[in-house]
Amino acid sequence: MSEGVPISQKSERLSVSTKLFYGVGSVAFGVKDQGFSYLLLIFYNQVVGLPSATVGLAIMIALIFDSFLDPIMGQVSDNWRSRWGRRHPFMYAAALPVALSYLLLWNPPQGWSHEALFVYLIVVAIIIRSFITMYEIPSSALAAELTTDYDERTKVLSYRYFFAWWGGLTMTLLALKVFLTPDAEHPIGQLNPAGYVTYGYVAAGVIFAAIMISALGTHREIPRLRVPPARKLTLGQLAREMIGTLSHRSFLVLMGAGLFNAMAGGLVLSLNLYFNTFFWQLPAGQIAILAGANFISATLAFGFAAPISKRLGKKQTAQLTKVLAFIIAVTPIALRLLDAFPANDSPSLLPILFVQAVFSTGFSIISAILISSMIADVVEDSELQTGRRSEGLFFAAAAFVGKAVSGVGIFASSMILLAIGFPQNAQPGQVSEAVVTNLGVTYLFVLGGLYGAAIACVSLYRITREGHAENMRKLAAQAEQVEGGEGPEHTA
Numbered sequence: 001m002s003e004g005v006p007i008s009q010k011s012e013r014l015s016v017s018t019k020l021f022y023g024v025g026s027v028a029f030g031v032k033d034q035g036f037s038y039l040l041l042i043f044y045n046q047v048v049g050l051p052s053a054t055v056g057l058a059i060m061i062a063l064i065f066d067s068f069l070d071p072i073m074g075q076v077s078d079n080w081r082s083r084w085g086r087r088h089p090f091m092y093a094a095a096l097p098v099a100l101s102y103l104l105l106w107n108p109p110q111g112w113s114h115e116a117l118f119v120y121l122i123v124v125a126i127i128i129r130s131f132i133t134m135y136e137i138p139s140s141a142l143a144a145e146l147t148t149d150y151d152e153r154t155k156v157l158s159y160r161y162f163f164a165w166w167g168g169l170t171m172t173l174l175a176l177k178v179f180l181t182p183d184a185e186h187p188i189g190q191l192n193p194a195g196y197v198t199y200g201y202v203a204a205g206v207i208f209a210a211i212m213i214s215a216l217g218t219h220r221e222i223p224r225l226r227v228p229p230a231r232k233l234t235l236g237q238l239a240r241e242m243i244g245t246l247s248h249r250s251f252l253v254l255m256g257a258g259l260f261n262a263m264a265g266g267l268v269l270s271l272n273l274y275f276n277t278f279f280w281q282l283p284a285g286q287i288a289i290l291a292g293a294n295f296i297s298a299t300l301a302f303g304f305a306a307p308i309s310k311r312l313g314k315k316q317t318a319q320l321t322k323v324l325a326f327i328i329a330v331t332p333i334a335l336r337l338l339d340a341f342p343a344n345d346s347p348s349l350l351p352i353l354f355v356q357a358v359f360s361t362g363f364s365i366i367s368a369i370l371i372s373s374m375i376a377d378v379v380e381d382s383e384l385q386t387g388r389r390s391e392g393l394f395f396a397a398a399a400f401v402g403k404a405v406s407g408v409g410i411f412a413s414s415m416i417l418l419a420i421g422f423p424q425n426a427q428p429g430q431v432s433e434a435v436v437t438n439l440g441v442t443y444l445f446v447l448g449g450l451y452g453a454a455i456a457c458v459s460l461y462r463i464t465r466e467g468h469a470e471n472m473r474k475l476a477a478q479a480e481q482v483e484g485g486e487g488p489e490h491t492a
Contacts, residue, residue: 021217023159027167027210034168037269056414062125074396087138094135099208106200141391165298189284256457301365325363
């Protein structure tokens with residue numbers, strides 16, 4: 001491992017095994033993210049018994065608290081010097097704490113008051129998210145370090161999103177199909193508390209294994225990764241560098257898109273189980289089938305993200321797929337509100353919702369892959385301006401926005417439930433038609449506004465394929481000057 005690895009070396013195509021090991025690590029984040037977004041609200045609300053607003057507030061507090069750690073973690077890992085490189089020491093250190101704290105989340109103390117459980121949820125959620133940050137930020141930054149090729153980066157990130165979705169979906173499917181099964185006391189499987197305990201143990205084991213496999217599998221790449229220059233940094237200098245780096249225009253518009261995407265994502269995932277249980281009145285088995293549709297979505301995104309973006313460009317593909325994702329996602333709900341959709345007891349309901357889920361989620365994943373790939377391309381554009389490579393800081397800032405604002409989305413979900421008077425301990429078929437209708441109408445308007453704002457932000461992104469190629473040419477020229485002693489040392 002040496003300072004200033006030649007840029008041409010970083011542009012080589014990566015082996016499939018390297019992409020696989022890199023992607024596997026995102027299983028940990030996928031399991032955690034799906035658990036938080038899909039299961040946590042209904043577990044603490046309908047099973048543990050906390051009011052929905054209390055649960056939403058606890059999740060939002062934990063998310064916002066943790067999100068402030070992201071830029072710090074990014075800046076630290078960008079400047080870390082060790083024989084294991086900038087990223088891997090943190091990846092190894094995070095594995096066990098993440099797994100243990102995730103286990104505690106699904107095993108809250110029995111007999112505690114609502115106030116005590118509220119504090120417990122906040123504390124445990126903060127611990128989980130802090131340690132997942134220690135892993136996820138350095139791991140994310142590797143995408144921009146492993147290759148600088150415009151299209152290869154999209155392929156690398158396709159692996160990351162593929163495994164994140166498959167890992168999270170597999171655990172969700174196991175929860176709905178295997179762990180959350182009905183019994184005599186709990187005829188609705190997703191309201192069975194024992195199932196959540198089993199889910200917690202299995203999920204914690206999967207998280208630990210995924211992190212370790214990825215860290216060990218990519219360890220061999222350490223010698224070809226960048227080493228930051230040895231320098232003493234004050235807190236003031238670190239802060240100034242962070243501000244200077246993150247003020248990059250194209251990055252700021254991507255952060256705007258990330259802000260609205262995260263809010264929309266938190267809203268969609270936290271209300272998804274409510275819609276499936278109370279709006280469509282699906283049993284746990286059919287909900288599991290719908291969750292299984294997302295396996296196809298992730299596979300389609302994995303296969304088509306790179307080819308489509310190679311043809312249309314990253315920005316255009318991200319915008320197009322976001323529009324299609326929204327239209328397909330809201331059509332069934334809008335048609336039901338207009339009494340133009342099959343009834344809940346119709347045999348055609350599940351197949352239609354299955355197809356809708358495949359394409360809506362698939363287009364959303366493609367859009368997310370392309371936005372992450374565009375963030376990776378900002379790295380070299382910023383390097384030309386600042387002389388620093390800041391992969392960790394850029395991806396950390398993206399995570400900062402995603403975590404902080406998805407918490408707002410989840411909190412907004414709880415506020416929607418409160419505003420429409422959604423009942424505690426509700427049973428499918430027993431919630432009033434007015435409440436169910438208000439849920440659908442409010443959801444459509446809020447989601448439409450968030451998606452529209454995200455698309456508008458992406459339209460302002462400026463780095464094209466040709467622009468990235470020119471950036472790489474200039475950086476290569478700078479590197480040649482440094483090697484030939486013709487200019488000041490470049491300390492990126």
